[in-house]
Amino acid sequence: MQFASTDSYIVSEQLALAVNAAITLEKPLLLKGEPGTGKTRLAEELAKGLNAPLVRWQIKSTTKAQQGLYEYDAVSRLRDSQLGSDKVHDISNYIKPGKLWQAFTAEQRPVLLIDEIDKADIEFPNDLLHELDQMEFHVYETGEQIKAEQRPIVIITSNNEKELPDAFLRRCFFHYIQFPDADTLKDIVHVHYPDIQKQLLSTALEVFFDLRSTPNLKKKPSTSELIDWLKLLLAEQVPAKQLAEQHDKGGLMPLFGALLKNEQDVELVEKLAFMARRRER
Known part of the structure; x- marks a missing residue:
């Protein structure tokens, strides 16, 4: 598919080229621009155009990279052990897959939206370098290796609130959305x-x-x-x-x-x- 404007969404020629280039290169597309210029909407329209699932990871100031992989609920396991539940014998019962895990294991190639990455801590992008580059990660509690069955199309948005690390930028295809004329x-x-x-x-x-x-x-x-x-x-x-x-x-x-x-x-x-x-x- 060549991404372009539709009846419900208008994109510039340069933005359409950037989307198609990122898909061809299989690199995350890093979108910057003023708030309200349609960065998030682009991921939604791309998923709609591809008839693909959209996995949205909304980043907040408290978001950690690990949450995108998985979270281990040790508190629930401790409580279940005190109650004598049989669930405690299988640690996977306490592993909650994150958005990257969901995108990596989707049956159909998804669009993964990492929205407003600049809201997180400055180390957040660096903590995702390996996972976004190799499209795999290790689950230490279970010994599993989660690897993308098909490489998701990754859209990353930023409102330019803080600078992103050079090592992270090197792994992305970058486009700044100019304000429309x-x-x-x-x-x-x-x-x-x-x-x-x-x-x-x-x-x-x-x-x-x-x-x-x-x-x-x-x-x-x-x-x-x-x-x-x-x-x-x-x-x-x-x-x-x-x-x-x-x-x-x-x-x-x-x-x-x-x-x-x-x-x-x-x-x-x-x-x-x-x-x-x-x-x-």
Whole structure:
């Protein structure tokens, strides 16, 4: 399969090439980009396009690499031994397979999503080097060697919150998702709202890109936030004329809470609009 845009998901030519290259090389695809640019969605759409199972490993600040392999529940085994359970004689009863184990032993070649890897400890990527490179690991408690029956397609996402180790980067195919231009955003919006009025979309995109270009904005609004904002504009039946007039006046746009996510950015936009009005007097 050659991955490309579908009726429900738009990708750039460069991103499609990156996905296909990673599959050909059998290397993990490391995706970086602003939050909300569709990194996680790509793995979901790839799995759907391949009709393959998706194994999602959501990384948190407390996640350890070992959890992706398996976890040994020694506490349950101790409790069962105190209760005289026959389960204690088979240690495998207390081994819980992790996401990598599930992906390695899947009946059909899966898509393995390691989501937001930069949230974990700095040593987390290095602790997975061997497993992702050799596609196997050892279970010390049982003596098993778990080896991938078929190499999963690995998608790793990062929001660039911290640098990843060079040794890890060498084992990946890297792609940075650039923020979509206006034409691509129009295509994306039409996937979600095919009947949106042309003038409303044009005006909304103008407002959106002006907001993103605001100097010193702490958090620029993303594609997903644009989609949410347009949904609200359509639900409230805000006409393009009203949106354009509000934009010309400057300041906060209707339903701005879908785009601006902190009080500093709200204050900044209000302050810049106030200064612009003073200069016009």
